[in-house]
């Protein structure tokens with residue numbers, strides 16, 4: 517009989533579930549690497565397409581490889597007309613994440629094929645899925661607002677095309693770059709809950725669409741995705757720079773949490789927040805909509821000293837709502853924007869899981885009753 521580690525690890529806290537080459541995080545030092553490359557360099561110099569290539573192939577592409585990969589993604593953005601007709605019937609008032617989860621699952625009905633496919637076929641599906649994610653979210657947004665979906669434009673990059681499909685007009689360079697950087701910063705983050713959900717599903721040798729559908733379900737929860745919306749709501753609720761201090765002191769004196777602050781892993785400012793702070797400032801200055809940026813900055817100034825002892829600092833979601841607001845993205849879409857960015861990371865992890873697969877099947881510590889005598893219903897008290 518196999519020897520068993522009988523320790524209980526509630527929430528799998530501090531459990532290393534598998535070896536991985538995708539992402540390195542040092543939460544004490546604020547270091548985040550995708551495949552060994554610093555998030556700071558990727559955010560400044562890369563594109564989402566290049567980052568997706570890096571995550572999927574475990575190396576940066578050559579110029580020609582990147583050109584080919586860009587074309588491959590651009591050529592696969594379209595959705596079957598039949599699928600769009602079905603999506604049009606989805607409840608318009610539903611949470612966008614519910615409709616996104618269902619739409620990605622539906623994509624699987626068109627493209628997944630039988631379970632247990634080769635790694636090559638799964639890579640192909642993963643690229644197609646990454647390419648289609650923005651199209652799905654943009655179509656969901658337009659249809660719930662009684663607008664016709666906009667067909668993808670192959671000449672635009674991944675992020676620029678997303679904004680184009682969302683708003684029906686070509687975005688300028690600043691907006692495109694901001695969206696691109698946001699996607700890069702959300703592309704990957706180790707064994708977070710949604711990624712683990714994807715890995716559990718693919719470990720049964722299911723298919724990549726099922727794995728990503730599981731991931732979207734996990735991302736929907738307020739303990740995972742959803743914080744960008746909450747953080748932005750807080751800024752709106754505060755309303756003015758002059759009210760920040762009293763808000764923060766009151767919230768913290770009542771043991772409340774400030775949304776967009778704190779992280780299970782980072783015990784210092786989340787490195788992604790630093791870039792989003794810069795981008796949200798640029799966008800706010802461009803649009804002249806500086807109110808929420810100014811409130812956020814003041815909230816940082818006030819809350820950091822108050823939370824220093826607990827090592828609670830701004831996280832990735834603190835500034836992302838301001839970025840989205842300045843890009844004309846409504847609050848109901850915030851979590852699905854996270855999903856668009858994260859799609860490449862989910863795919864990279866499902867492929868890595870398949871390369872050295874072991875069915876993920878932990879044990880429970882059973883605390884229920886044992887060996888009870890069955891009593892027929894008419895004799896039960």
Ligand SMILES: CC(C)(COP(=O)(O)OP(=O)(O)OC[C@H]1O[C@@H](n2cnc3c(N)ncnc32)[C@H](O)[C@@H]1OP(=O)(O)O)[C@@H](O)C(=O)NCCC(=O)NCCS
Nearest residue numbers: 743772773774775776777778779780823826828831832833
């Ligand atoms: C992200 C989060 C769930 C991490 O939680 P965690 O690692 O389990 O840490 P805890 O919630 O146990 O927090 C540890 C301490 O810091 C405090 N703290 C954590 N986040 C805080 C916040 N945003 N504002 C104020 N205090 C906070 C807790 O109250 C707790 O204090 P205590 O020890 O006096 O009880 C938590 O920081 C949080 O709820 N943040 C707000 C939501 C958010 O922005 N989520 C997005 C994360 S990317």
